[in-house]
């Protein structure tokens with residue numbers, strides 16, 4: 001799909017942070033033809049941002065549905081039912097790709113018209129740089145072809161894995177919310193460098209590159225336990241074991257696990273489960 005003329009014609013209900021990240025990521029990969037894509041939002045500033053990316057921007061969700069068949073639902077979870085209302089009064093058979101945290105397939109299916117197929121996806125903002133980590137599950141009416149379409153869209157901007165729907169809230173805790181935890185870690189790593197004398201810009205660049213390089217090591221060594229990779233950094237009696245000991249005393253790993261559980265629980269609450 002290197003030519004914009006055969007790019008996908010997609011719609012977006014909601015043009016906020018996540019829709020913008022996805023659109024920018026898909027544009028970078030020439031996956032969508034912006035002139036054939038439509039976005040609706042209730043906010044003029046958001047429509048201006050999405051319009052500047054070349055999409056047709058409108059306040060009217062019905063217009064999005066009229067012009068497109070594959071539509072990403074990117075409103076806040078509590079607005080999903082309202083935003084999907086126009087699918088009830090259309091003859092077209094849309095594929096709705098919901099990225100709303102917590103909103104279950106059965107809820108989504110109760111919000112849409114009878115011809116509409118639904119897929120639930122949990123991506124994250126690094127789709128903007130082609131490095132998302134997404135999980136997805138198909139609704140009852142979605143076909144194998146829909147599955148391939150969704151896989152192709154999200155794999156084009158990173159990693160996409162099919163998971164049983166009951167695990168999508170855990171995917172939210174790890175993937176959807178995960179970048180925020182990693183930003184906090186990068187901030188803290190950089191602050192530690194500044195505390196010990198590094199210039200701020202050098203500390204920021206080094207901290208981000210450490211996370212990037214370490215993630216690459218994990219991804220490129222799938223058969224090596226992550227703990228083994230860590231042990232290779234920890235020279236006996238050296239600097240690293242002094243640092244990892246301090247992290248253990250601060251209950252670093254337990255705290256991160258608690259963060260994932262808190263976000264997973266919150267996703268369930270937001271979906272009314």
Ligand SMILES: NC(=O)C1=CN([C@@H]2O[C@H](COP(=O)(O)OP(=O)(O)OC[C@H]3O[C@@H](n4cnc5c(N)ncnc54)[C@H](OP(=O)(O)O)[C@@H]3O)[C@@H](O)[C@H]2O)C=CC1
Nearest residue numbers: 014016017018040041042074075076077083099100101176
């Ligand atoms: N941000 C992230 O990293 C991720 C978010 N998600 C999911 O993506 C969805 C969007 O999140 P995010 O982009 O952060 O949120 P935003 O609030 O940035 O975006 C949602 C946009 O939808 C607008 N909106 C409200 N009602 C309607 C409507 N009826 N029709 C069209 N647009 C409407 C909102 O306007 P207004 O604010 O004025 O109401 C807002 O501009 C959420 O469901 C979230 O769970 C999933 C993965 C990651």
Ligand SMILES: O=C(O)[C@@H]1CCC=N1
Nearest residue numbers: 101172175176177178
């Ligand atoms: O914080 C949120 O609710 C959304 C869902 C996952 C990431 N951001």
